[in-house]
Amino acid sequence: MNPRSVVILGSTGSIGTTALELIGRNRDRFRVLALSAGGDNVGLLAEQALDFGVEVVAVAKATVAQDLQLAFYAEAQRKGYAQGEFRIPKILTGPDASSELAAMPCDVVLNGINGSVGLHATLAALDAGNTLALANKESLVIGGPIVTRRAKPGQIVAVDSEHSAIAQCLRGGSPDEVRKLLLTASGGPFLGKPRSELANVTVEQALEHPNFAMGPVVTINSATLVNKGLELIEAHLLFGIPMDRIDVVVHRQQAIHSMVEFTDGATIAQVGIPTMTVPIALALGWPDRIPDATRPWSFAEASTWTFQPVDDAEFPSVGLAREAGTRGGTAPAVFNAANEVCVQAFRDGRLPFTGIVDTVARVVTDHDVPSYEELSVDDVLAADAWARTRAREITGVQETHQA
Structure with a gap:
């Protein structure tokens, strides 16, 4: 079996680094062609590029091109390469550089860029006919029908753990048998605290997510539950389920990543430890699973799972997102x-x-x-x-x- 060729956008972020760790353990399955990053950590980008022998790297900040080239030489020296024993990848710079990589002929583009700036790369990957492993939920949320019109059936594979869970659960029934999608939320670090106590919350407190290690923007979005609002809109667009048939439930332990309720009363849930490794592995290998991507949830150990509705007074962001998605x-x-x-x-x-x-x-x-x-x-x-x-x-x- 030939390894799948992969382009990773946002390689120095939490999604990108997790993906490369996974690929590093499965080099017989995947081959990394290109990497992109914002440009704030050229040392890590150079290390990743040389470790995986990529052909091209891209940075959004054109001003760091020279710094990146020097980082390549420093990394090569650290690895003990003699001059001429390694090849510096081609370097692309500027705001369109990631989109250029997304359009490269490959099997999978993992879009792990943070924020709405990832829209052009999402569209470039789709237009090129590449499978899009989508972690950049913002591009789908803001692009809406623009993105869904350009995507062929099955071309977008969700990387968010909630949407990956739903995709897995949907294998248990036909589309006309689905009654409701249930997105789970941890509730963030301030669950149970009235809004009146949150005015003086510090950035450090907002970054204390109870389960996942994520980038600062996503973590703060999780603290406000804006992230769950974005995911609600994303679920509507990905799976074609009306907004009023998608609910959010607070599940503190995040053992269940999301659920699908079917018309006969059955509910199928996807269970796993709180990690992004499984949804990333599934997106890269879709529809196949990558053996031993991570350890399973242990049912040999006692645990308690709790569920509660979202308090709209405490977390008005979910209702606000529902309103925006409906409009x-x-x-x-x-x-x-x-x-x-x-x-x-x-x-x-x-x-x-x-x-x-x-x-x-x-x-x-x-x-x-x-x-x-x-x-x-x-x-x-x-x-x-x-x-x-x-x-x-x-x-x-x-x-x-x-x-």
Whole structure:
């Protein structure tokens, strides 16, 4: 069996590093062709590129190209290569570099880019006919029908643990037998605390996720449950289930990653330890499983699983996302863009924790969703830019930067 060729976008983030660890243990199954990253950690990118012998690397920050080249030489020296014993990969730079990699002929593109900037890479991978292992949920949320129109059946494989779980559960029945999708949520670090106690939450406290080790933006989104709101919209788009048939349930232990309720009353759940390794492995090998990707949940040890509904007063973000997803058009893009600005403002100490969702709610309310004959990328990007400007006006933050 020839190894699957893989392009990894966002290779120095938590999704990318986990994927490369998995591939490193399964080099007979996968071959890494190219890697991309933002450019904040050129040392790690150079190490990854030489470890896997990739052909091309890309960085979004054009200013770090020389630093990356020097990092290649330093890494080669550290590995003990003599001059001429290694080949420096081709280096691409700029905001379109990841999209160039996504369009390369390959078996799978893993889009682990963080935020809405991943939209162009998602579309490039689909247009090239590559299987898209999608961890960049924002590109599907904001792109909506633009993305789903371009995707062939089965071309998008979800990497989010919840959507991977649903895809696995859906193997247990036909589409017309599905009554409801149930997304599970940990509740983040502030479950059970009234909003009145959260105004003075620090960034460090918001980053204390109870189960998963993730990047800062995703972790803060989990603390506000905005992440679950984005996942709700994503589930609707991925599986074609109406928004009112998708529920969110708080399951603190995160042993069950999500569930599907069928019309006969049966509910199928996917169980596993809290790790991204299994959904990443399944996305890279889809529809086949990768043996021993990680250890299974141990039923030989006593454990208790709890479930409770989402408290809308404590976590208004889920209802807000449902509203945006139901309105459709550019509303999900506005929801996501305003949140990205507010999360950065919170990380910079310029917005209180509760101000994140409060501001997003104001921006979504202020947005008048036009009627579109057919939503375009330009429509989405214009709404994204408007939402960022409006969020900065409300918060008084005039400058921001991409996380």
